[in-house]
Amino acid sequence: MVDAIHQFVPSFVPRDAIGTHTRALRALLHDMGIESDLYVGETREAARGETRPYLSYAGARSGPRTWLLYQLSTGSKMAEYLLARPEPKLVDYHNITPPSFFFPWEAHVGVELDHGRQQIPLLSGCTDLAFADSAYNEDELIEVGFPKTVVAPIFVDYESFDQGVDTRLLNSLLSAKRGAHWLFVGRVAPNKCQHEVVKAFAAYRSLYDAEARLTLVGGSSSHAYKTAIEQYVEALGLEGAVTLTGNIGQQALAAHFQAADVFVCLSEHEGFCVPLLEAMHNRLPVVAYDATAVPETLGDGGLLLTDKSPVNVAAVVHRVVSDASVRDALVGAGQERLAFFSTERVRERWVDALKSLG
Amino acid sequence: MSPTDGRGAASDATGGTSHAPAIDHQKLLAEIDAEVQRKRESGDIPADLERELDLVFARFAPVDALEADFEQVLTRAEQATFIDVIAPVESSRPVVPIFKKVVRKVVGWYLRYVAQQTSAFAHAITRAVRLLGERVDVLEQASPVAAQRAAADGDVQPPSAPDLSHWAPTLARWLQATTGRVLHAEAGDGALLAALVEAGVDAYGVDPRPRPNVVNEVREDEAAVHLRALPDGALAAIVLSGCVDRMALGAQLQLADLVATKVAPGGTVIVLGTHPAAWAESHAPVHVDLSPGRPLHPETWQHLLAQRGMTESEIVAGPPDRAALAPVPKGDRVLNANIERLNALLFGPSSYALAAHRPE
Numbered sequence: 001m002v003d004a005i006h007q008f009v010p011s012f013v014p015r016d017a018i019g020t021h022t023r024a025l026r027a028l029l030h031d032m033g034i035e036s037d038l039y040v041g042e043t044r045e046a047a048r049g050e051t052r053p054y055l056s057y058a059g060a061r062s063g064p065r066t067w068l069l070y071q072l073s074t075g076s077k078m079a080e081y082l083l084a085r086p087e088p089k090l091v092d093y094h095n096i097t098p099p100s101f102f103f104p105w106e107a108h109v110g111v112e113l114d115h116g117r118q119q120i121p122l123l124s125g126c127t128d129l130a131f132a133d134s135a136y137n138e139d140e141l142i143e144v145g146f147p148k149t150v151v152a153p154i155f156v157d158y159e160s161f162d163q164g165v166d167t168r169l170l171n172s173l174l175s176a177k178r179g180a181h182w183l184f185v186g187r188v189a190p191n192k193c194q195h196e197v198v199k200a201f202a203a204y205r206s207l208y209d210a211e212a213r214l215t216l217v218g219g220s221s222s223h224a225y226k227t228a229i230e231q232y233v234e235a236l237g238l239e240g241a242v243t244l245t246g247n248i249g250q251q252a253l254a255a256h257f258q259a260a261d262v263f264v265c266l267s268e269h270e271g272f273c274v275p276l277l278e279a280m281h282n283r284l285p286v287v288a289y290d291a292t293a294v295p296e297t298l299g300d301g302g303l304l305l306t307d308k309s310p311v312n313v314a315a316v317v318h319r320v321v322s323d324a325s326v327r328d329a330l331v332g333a334g335q336e337r338l339a340f341f342s343t344e345r346v347r348e349r350w351v352d353a354l355k356s357l358g
Numbered sequence: 359m360s361p362t363d364g365r366g367a368a369s370d371a372t373g374g375t376s377h378a379p380a381i382d383h384q385k386l387l388a389e390i391d392a393e394v395q396r397k398r399e400s401g402d403i404p405a406d407l408e409r410e411l412d413l414v415f416a417r418f419a420p421v422d423a424l425e426a427d428f429e430q431v432l433t434r435a436e437q438a439t440f441i442d443v444i445a446p447v448e449s450s451r452p453v454v455p456i457f458k459k460v461v462r463k464v465v466g467w468y469l470r471y472v473a474q475q476t477s478a479f480a481h482a483i484t485r486a487v488r489l490l491g492e493r494v495d496v497l498e499q500a501s502p503v504a505a506q507r508a509a510a511d512g513d514v515q516p517p518s519a520p521d522l523s524h525w526a527p528t529l530a531r532w533l534q535a536t537t538g539r540v541l542h543a544e545a546g547d548g549a550l551l552a553a554l555v556e557a558g559v560d561a562y563g564v565d566p567r568p569r570p571n572v573v574n575e576v577r578e579d580e581a582a583v584h585l586r587a588l589p590d591g592a593l594a595a596i597v598l599s600g601c602v603d604r605m606a607l608g609a610q611l612q613l614a615d616l617v618a619t620k621v622a623p624g625g626t627v628i629v630l631g632t633h634p635a636a637w638a639e640s641h642a643p644v645h646v647d648l649s650p651g652r653p654l655h656p657e658t659w660q661h662l663l664a665q666r667g668m669t670e671s672e673i674v675a676g677p678p679d680r681a682a683l684a685p686v687p688k689g690d691r692v693l694n695a696n697i698e699r700l701n702a703l704l705f706g707p708s709s710y711a712l713a714a715h716r717p718e
Binding site: 032103104106121124139142143144145164190195198202206207224227228230231235300303304307309310311316319321326329330332333 | 386393412421422449592
């Protein structure tokens with residue numbers, strides 16, 4: 001019997017992918033009768049009520065069978081703190097972007113990521129069980145020596161899309177619509193390759209649809225990369241056609257999903273890629289490049305490209321948005337794929353994984 | 359049909375899209391690919407469209423984000439030696455452009471003075487680097503580095519991995535008491551690996567060349583790169599093949615260092631190598647001449663591993679796979695003894711397996 005599994009999160013943002021997952025996991029643990037508090041490094045003011053500073057963790061007051069679960073997605077001093085703790089440890093690995101993507105753009109971010117990646121093998125020696133969002137992430141854990149691993153997908157907050165949409169924004173997007181509307185959601189970062197999406201979109205405008213629009217939703221992880229994207233858009237004369245929204249709220253995100261015709265992901269590195277599932281949930285056909293964990297998450301729920309040359313991507317998107325039978329088949333396939341990652345299925349997989357703790 | 363129309367019409371027609379007939383993704387993508395090819399050939403897709411898109415992005419990206427070679431990097435550096443002192447003055451606020459123009463005019467003389475010196479310095483540096491590059495080119499052409507580069511181009515890679523499956527019983531015997539992960543580098547198509555897994559060994563493999571028909575446990579990676587990424591003592595055993603036959607001597611020594619540290623105490627290092635004499639005979643002349651390295655004798659690997667603390671080594675000769683000279687029936691004893699000596703000299707086993715152990 002497990003008394004408590006306390007979660008440790010280096011940077012807690014309640015509504016981002018890991019924040020959502022952490023909260024859903026805490027709810028599941030409570031449902032299973034397992035005590036679970038959130039201990040965090042940094043957080044926003046609004047989340048202070050549901051979290052505690054990790055340095056205030058005072059030990060196994062919850063009972064002798066207490067585990068500490070580290071949400072591993074970045075380098076952090078928290079990892080060193082946990083390494084020194086006597087309690088048995090669990091790790092939930094969401095992947096850390098390889099630093100090579102960032103070194104040319106933001107060297108200091110590259111150094112941080114490198115530090116984070118160096119911490120992963122250190123954790124392997126003191127971790128009883130490591131959870132991984134995907135088999136891709138699990139392979140990385142096995143490769144650095146984690147003795148016991150299990151794939152347990154990330155919880156995705158589908159319900160928030162059904163709780164409301166920014167109708168004003170949606171109406172404005174729909175009324176401005178003259179051609180196909182491309183969408184990608186993800187932090188503006190070199191590994192996400194938004195510049196490749198812009199390239200393919202420029203080819204699409206040139207070859208198929210001069211009225212098309214592209215929206216890139218997401219905050220930025222690299223000012224230099226984001227600036228280059230903006231300059232690129234301007235140099236291609238696409239200022240009116242490409243929008244970088246920055247961080248936006250859930251209802252605005254729902255509006256962008258509803259206004260779009262196709263979700264295009266050309267990312268080179270993903271540990272899971274939650275937005276693929278969000279697109280499927282919003283009945284958007286998905287076109288994605290075959291890299292890292294993307295094929296595993298996408299399954300047959302979208303078109304998987306092995307060639308992301310701009311002309312090829314443009315041709316595929318053209319077929320998806322102009323052929324109703326293809327679009328409908330992809331949306332249907334997305335719905336079927338989504339069932340595999342439904343909240344109920346993910347809960348079941350987590351319950352099974354947690355049972356192995358005894 | 360516009361995209362928006364298509365979306366609405368399809369949904370109405372099917373009463374919801376989740377029951378739409380499934381499509382064959384591979385077939386659809388192949389169709390689209392063929393259509394793109396046709397358009398490229400017919401000129402419907404401008405030949406330089408993608409190149410233009412790449413060149414425009416290259417203006418804003420750091421040079422090391424673009425997988426540029428030496429020449430491209432140097433060209434970018436030379437372009438960057440020009441310093442534009444005419445700063446843009448546009449602004450969305452009404453009075454700011456006038457203010458910016460005034461500032462530009464006031465400090466213009468000073469910026470030009472500094473910019474001229476900075477440009478001159480940068481130009482001199484890039485010129486020196488270009489001259490240095492030319493001299494390095496000359497040196498490369500006169501040194502074995504050229505052969506390494508030729509090999510790296512892939513022109514002289516053996517077309518297929520050697521069949522190692524006959525080593526399965528020997529390796530199963532050496533690895534039967536092993537508990538923990540076993541790495542096979544390079545695993546080729548994974549045939550030996552599959553045999554090891556079937557024998558109960560917890561093995562996986564790496565191979566640098568993408569191959570269409572490999573077993574699932576083979577990942578695409580270089581042996582040395584993969585080993586460097588592992589913590590010390592992470593593996594219960596390491597099996598080396600392929601790379602050991604063609605690496606340059608320096609790389610072989612580094613590989614010996616790596617395996618000796620990455621194998622756990624009590625673990626085993628196995629080398630499946632080709633005899634140097636047989637290697638020269640069994641490969642195409644171009645491969646032999648341009649290969650950056652040569653296979654080592656089993657005794658040399660034994661020596662190298664022993665120097666790195668590995669003990670209890672054992673060498674097993676591979677099966678004879680080349681036609682030897684037949685003895686003369688009822689022939690002269692001396693003649694047949696000489697034929698035997700010639701066979702040993704010319705047609706000995708072409709491969710070997712060596713196992714060495716890291717002490718507990």
